[in-house]
Amino acid sequence: AVAAAARRRVEPTPVDRFPAPGIRRGASGYDVTICGAGFAGSVLARKLAEDSGQRVLVVDKREHIAGNAYDHRDAAGILVHRYGPHIFHTNSDEVVSFLSRFTDWRPYEHRVLAQVGDKQVPMPINRTTLNQLYGLSLSTDEEAAAFLASRAEPVADIRTSRDVVVNAVGRELYETFFQGYTRKQWGLDPSQLDKTVTSRVPTRTNTDDRYFTDKFQAMPREGFTRMFERMLDHPRIDIALSTDFHELKRADRGPLTVYTGPIDAYFGHRFGHLPYRSLAFRHETLPMRKMQPVAVVNYPAEDVPWTRITEYKHLTGQVHPMTSVTYEYPSAEGEPYYPIPRPENQELFRRYDDLARAERGVIFAGRLGSYRYYNMDQVVGQALAVHRRIAAELRPAAAA
Numbered sequence: 001a002v003a004a005a006a007r008r009r010v011e012p013t014p015v016d017r018f019p020a021p022g023i024r025r026g027a028s029g030y031d032v033t034i035c036g037a038g039f040a041g042s043v044l045a046r047k048l049a050e051d052s053g054q055r056v057l058v059v060d061k062r063e064h065i066a067g068n069a070y071d072h073r074d075a076a077g078i079l080v081h082r083y084g085p086h087i088f089h090t091n092s093d094e095v096v097s098f099l100s101r102f103t104d105w106r107p108y109e110h111r112v113l114a115q116v117g118d119k120q121v122p123m124p125i126n127r128t129t130l131n132q133l134y135g136l137s138l139s140t141d142e143e144a145a146a147f148l149a150s151r152a153e154p155v156a157d158i159r160t161s162r163d164v165v166v167n168a169v170g171r172e173l174y175e176t177f178f179q180g181y182t183r184k185q186w187g188l189d190p191s192q193l194d195k196t197v198t199s200r201v202p203t204r205t206n207t208d209d210r211y212f213t214d215k216f217q218a219m220p221r222e223g224f225t226r227m228f229e230r231m232l233d234h235p236r237i238d239i240a241l242s243t244d245f246h247e248l249k250r251a252d253r254g255p256l257t258v259y260t261g262p263i264d265a266y267f268g269h270r271f272g273h274l275p276y277r278s279l280a281f282r283h284e285t286l287p288m289r290k291m292q293p294v295a296v297v298n299y300p301a302e303d304v305p306w307t308r309i310t311e312y313k314h315l316t317g318q319v320h321p322m323t324s325v326t327y328e329y330p331s332a333e334g335e336p337y338y339p340i341p342r343p344e345n346q347e348l349f350r351r352y353d354d355l356a357r358a359e360r361g362v363i364f365a366g367r368l369g370s371y372r373y374y375n376m377d378q379v380v381g382q383a384l385a386v387h388r389r390i391a392a393e394l395r396p397a398a399a400a
């Protein structure tokens with residue numbers, strides 16, 4: 001009965017709300033053409049339509065809005081994230097106040113455990129992790145710091161993702177928590193990746209077991225997709241789903257284009273493909289209320305093919321007799337999810353970026369357009385900044 005009730009609450013999907021093709025004016029009747037209905041494209045669409053009076057067409061090749069943050073009810077009626085777990089956290093008041101116009105929030109602090117042998121221990125490494133792993137009873141920050149210092153192997157010039165971790169916690173903890181996970185996630189050894197990748201994960205000497213320490217941590221109360229629906233719900237915004245930007249004729253585009261797809265694809269890969277890491281997702285629904293103690297369990301062992309398992313009910317607080325989880329299997333093939341931070345890729349990106357800067361009337365933004373390993377809040381912040389920069393040059397169509 002509960003399952004049936006959960007199903008009855010199913011929201012209209014974005015596909016119902018925005019039937020494709022949604023081009024009402026003929027593609028050339030718009031001031032701005034936006035490629036991508038993820039955070040970058042949708043925030044810019046709203047700002048350009050609302051504050052700058054622009055008539056905006058957003059195209060996305062997928063059949064839904066919200067980009068990689070897309071969530072929806074699965075067959076059992078459980079709210080799941082199609083492209084893996086998306087947890088919102090930020091220190092930016094500007095980003096929170098902008099998004100809060102389109103959603104209420106459910107406070108949520110993310111916690112992650114790592115499966116090491118038969119133990120599940122807190123990740124990022126903290127004092128509890130050390131005590132559980134080594135059967136210790138370190139009781140102060142100082143004791144934990146001294147323990148880590150006794151194992152750390154100082155690296156003079158920290159450049160790679162291996163250096164960062166070995167320098168902080170030594171080789172054994174590095175191998176236990178980072179080496180295998182990173183090799184799986186990126187198909188590269190941490191020594192081949194920029195230090196910025198593993199620097200995302202801190203090491204702690206206290207017992208704070210939250211994954212993030214940002215001052216704002218919460219999930220959109222009715223999900224990300226609902227938030228995007230409201231953001232894009234504006235009389236000057238039209239949306240064409242299942243529409244590839246590259247199929248629009250140049251003459252059909254408005255005077256301004258915002259491109260949030262992969263930057264190398266925009267230029268026909270003329271300098272070669274920028275490397276992106278992909279993932280395959282295995283979504284499962286299980287006949288039990290909860291499968292694991294926290295939202296995400298990481299699997300750093302190299303002989304386990306997935307990197308992590310996410311259980312959504314922890315994120316959403318949904319009450320349901322069943323539970324849905326997602327396994328992530330990294331892969332070289334597939335949708336471009338992660339730009340791969342390493343010097344040679346940055347070098348290739350710079351060549352595309354030079355072309356992008358010279359491209360008149362086109363703005364490149366977002367994770368793929370900027371080839372940056374951005375979190376959601378950083379993409380929103382970037383989009384708001386882009387709008388500030390160009391707003392002065394835009395004459396509101398409504399006033400023209």
Ligand code: FAD
Nearest residue numbers: 036038039040060061067068084087245261366367375376
């Ligand atoms: P996207 O969301 O990728 O949107 C780009 C859109 O452009 C896509 O919808 C795509 O279909 C469309 N597009 C591309 N090419 C074309 C074309 N030719 N024609 C038409 N449309 C096109 N961030 C966090 O802050 N917290 C997290 O917990 C988190 N977890 C993540 C987990 C995973 C597995 C991944 C992959 C990312 C995660 N992120 C997380 C990052 C987050 O997804 C991004 O920062 C954010 O979604 C990027 O928004 P975007 O608009 O730049 O790109």
Ligand code: UDP
Nearest residue numbers: 123177178179181182185197198200201298
């Ligand atoms: N990482 C790791 N072990 C972990 C968690 C993270 O080796 O248990 C490394 C891995 O290289 C990962 C990076 O740290 O890609 C950043 O982790 P984060 O959780 O920020 O990754 P994301 O959520 O962006 O996939």
